[in-house]
Amino acid sequence: MQWLISLAPVLSPLFGMTGVLGGAWMVYRQNNRRTETEAETAEATTFVTSVQTVTNGFTQLLEQQRETNAKTLERVTTLENRVERLEEEQRQWRRWKAAAVDYIHQLRALVVKLYERPAPAPPREIAEDLGDDAT
Secondary structure, eight states, X not given: OHHHHHTHHHHHHHHHHHHHHHHHHHHHHHHHHHHHHHHHHHHHHHHHHHXXXXXXXXXXXXXXXXXXXXXXXXXXXXXXXXXXXXXXXXXXXXXXXXXXXXXXXXXXXXXXXXXXXXXXXXXXXXXXXXXXXXX
């Protein structure tokens, strides 16, 4: 035990130095880990920001595409309505024309029957529509 007491002046600075070195190593390790953590956090933040930017870009692109599709659909619907209206008008004109031609044939037959002579020749504009029996 005496020998241990005699080593005290040597051991106490040695243990003190070991404690200081151990503490310095722990501080270094903590700072190193903090730096790594901050770097990882910055990298993660950058990644999240880039993903959000890409997501926002795709979202805006999708919204623009939806708006374009909606406008196109609206235009197509408008054109379909116009075509339907024009087709109905065309059918109505065809019915009126057929009825007018039939009426003219009846009038021409009536003129032939009443006056016992041929009906006057139709004007050039409607001669084609009246057909062969008008001439």
